[in-house]
Amino acid sequence: MSATVPITAAEEAAFRRDGYLLLRSVLPQTEVAGLLAEVERLVDNATGAQAVLREPFYHENSFKLVRPLRLSAAFDGLIDHHGYFGRLVSLLGTHLQLMGCEIFVRGSSERTITGFHTDGGPGLQGVLPDHASAFLQIKAQVFLTDLSRPNAGNFALVPGSHRVRAPGSDRLCYIDEVNRRIGQSGELPAEAIQILVAPGDVLLFPHSLWHAVAPNHARRTRYSISLRYGQTALRPVERLDPILTDSARQLTPRQRRLLGDFGEEDNSPYRPRNQEEIIAGLSGAPPPPAPDGAPGQVAAAAASAASGRRLPHYLPALRTALRAEPPAWDTALYADLYRRASRSEEWVIVALLRRLEGAAQEARRLRARLRTCGDTDSRAQLMFAADALSRHVPAFLRVVDTAYPGALAPAFRAELAHLASDDTDDTVVGDGPALAHAEVALLNLDGLRGAVLTGLQHAAVVGYGDAAASLDDVRNDHRAQVARTASWLDDAAADGRVADLSGLLTTQLRHHDRATTEDLIDFSFHQRFGTHL
Numbered sequence: 001m002s003a004t005v006p007i008t009a010a011e012e013a014a015f016r017r018d019g020y021l022l023l024r025s026v027l028p029q030t031e032v033a034g035l036l037a038e039v040e041r042l043v044d045n046a047t048g049a050q051a052v053l054r055e056p057f058y059h060e061n062s063f064k065l066v067r068p069l070r071l072s073a074a075f076d077g078l079i080d081h082h083g084y085f086g087r088l089v090s091l092l093g094t095h096l097q098l099m100g101c102e103i104f105v106r107g108s109s110e111r112t113i114t115g116f117h118t119d120g121g122p123g124l125q126g127v128l129p130d131h132a133s134a135f136l137q138i139k140a141q142v143f144l145t146d147l148s149r150p151n152a153g154n155f156a157l158v159p160g161s162h163r164v165r166a167p168g169s170d171r172l173c174y175i176d177e178v179n180r181r182i183g184q185s186g187e188l189p190a191e192a193i194q195i196l197v198a199p200g201d202v203l204l205f206p207h208s209l210w211h212a213v214a215p216n217h218a219r220r221t222r223y224s225i226s227l228r229y230g231q232t233a234l235r236p237v238e239r240l241d242p243i244l245t246d247s248a249r250q251l252t253p254r255q256r257r258l259l260g261d262f263g264e265e266d267n268s269p270y271r272p273r274n275q276e277e278i279i280a281g282l283s284g285a286p287p288p289p290a291p292d293g294a295p296g297q298v299a300a301a302a303a304s305a306a307s308g309r310r311l312p313h314y315l316p317a318l319r320t321a322l323r324a325e326p327p328a329w330d331t332a333l334y335a336d337l338y339r340r341a342s343r344s345e346e347w348v349i350v351a352l353l354r355r356l357e358g359a360a361q362e363a364r365r366l367r368a369r370l371r372t373c374g375d376t377d378s379r380a381q382l383m384f385a386a387d388a389l390s391r392h393v394p395a396f397l398r399v400v401d402t403a404y405p406g407a408l409a410p411a412f413r414a415e416l417a418h419l420a421s422d423d424t425d426d427t428v429v430g431d432g433p434a435l436a437h438a439e440v441a442l443l444n445l446d447g448l449r450g451a452v453l454t455g456l457q458h459a460a461v462v463g464y465g466d467a468a469a470s471l472d473d474v475r476n477d478h479r480a481q482v483a484r485t486a487s488w489l490d491d492a493a494a495d496g497r498v499a500d501l502s503g504l505l506t507t508q509l510r511h512h513d514r515a516t517t518e519d520l521i522d523f524s525f526h527q528r529f530g531t532h533l
């Protein structure tokens with residue numbers, strides 16, 4: 001890891017005056033060739049899978065790929081590339097992070113591919129830099145194809161506009177006053193310029209710069225990689241923890257910090273430990289060792305619960321959703337955190353009691369839903385889940401009594417035992433709606449998470465036969481719930497009731513993660529990586 005090279009006085013003056021800095025020949029051509037080959041591979045794969053993002057304001061031949069760092073380690077060297085990283089530190093300060101990464105694909109177009117706009121949304125559009133302050137956000141645009149002539153899908157900008165309040169903007173932050181003067185064939189207003197670059201050049205610019213994409217008359221596709229950097233106090237635009245928890249990635253301490261790993265101690269994004277030394281490249285501390293084990297236990301748990309049934313729609317959709325919204329509890333690091341915390345008997349007891357309380361509350365909620373549901377199939381799903389959770393309350397209590405006898409005061413234990421006596425009336429009082437597909441998806445995810453957590457808790461009490469047997473019963477209940485709900489979802493996808501099962505599971509995974517972000521290990525995980533949902 002090389003030390004940073006700061007910006008020169010002339011470069012900083014030009015950046016603050018004009019709103020951009022063009023760095024020539026940052027990447028050698030051998031590096032450009034490797035990156036371009038990987039970009040083209042990813043674009044081909046995404047195009048074939050119809051996974052490209054075609055936003056409505058793009059030309060039909062242009063699109064972008066999001067989250068490329070998750071897809072390939074080939075881009076890791078760009079995170080803190082020595083050719084431009086020192087300038088970013090000079091302009092943003094040492095408390096910076098990588099907020100997101102995208103690949104831009106700009107095909108043939110007779111008109112401008114995008115109009116002039118600012119980045120960061122309407123809120124940031126009103127925040128303008130002054131002559132001396134650190135910048136909030138800066139993008140580094142890495143060009144991989146020849147744009148040495150205009151109208152080849154070039155990056156276009158209005159010099160000095162980064163310090164001008166945008167007039168007449170819309171929710172997409174388009175600058176109406178400039179865009180209405182763009183010609184029918186993409187002729188730009190007189191104050192705008194096109195940036196002429198060679199492969200390997202890099203352009204730096206702040207969020208408030210008015211910029212666009214010129215027409216592409218060159219009959220060849222333009223490829224570039226955009227990396228967005230900003231202050232650590234800002235919220236990233238994508239989750240980067242899947243990269244940090246990938247044990248196959250060989251990331252340096254500085255790269256890990258830029259991706260949001262604030263360490264196990266003092267892990268506030270406002271005051272991360274050793275920030276200046278790590279960003280300067282002076283920290284010799286090695287990256288934390290990869291924990292034992294591997295991610296993917298959620299998909300494995302789902303396949304196991306299927307008991308040999310193919311589930312041709314559900315299992316691929318779940319794998320797609322897990323890639324899009326990877327839950328913390330499907331990582332080897334999460335399992336490692338759980339194992340370390342489980343060395344404390346007090347912590348294990350608290351974790352078991354929290355699951356006991358959660359099971360009692362969820363059982364009551366499901367029975368209340370059951371009373372207002374008139375659909376026979378939905379009632380069967382609700383009854384199965386509620387009955388299982390009601391059994392889990394005394395099961396968790398037996399685990400505590402067996403593995404940690406005398407840990408609970410008699411009065412407190414009696415209060416917990418009362419939670420097992422579910423006296424909710426199951427009588428139907430209305431002909432309410434059937435279970436929505438989203439509700440079934442959440443029941444499915446609850447079962448998957450329950451199976452994973454029970455497995456981790458099982459390891460903590462494996463030496464206590466009866467306690468382990470009780471957790472085996474709990475885990476089997478969770479697996480059965482996964483199997484029932486997975487079959488429901490698979491059938492719904494097969495007969496067209498659910499048009500996009502992977503999208504449904506992705507959305508519900510996001511909701512599920514938010515609902516569990518304050519749980520014991522989840523909180524530690526998200527605090528370390530700054531991924532509070």
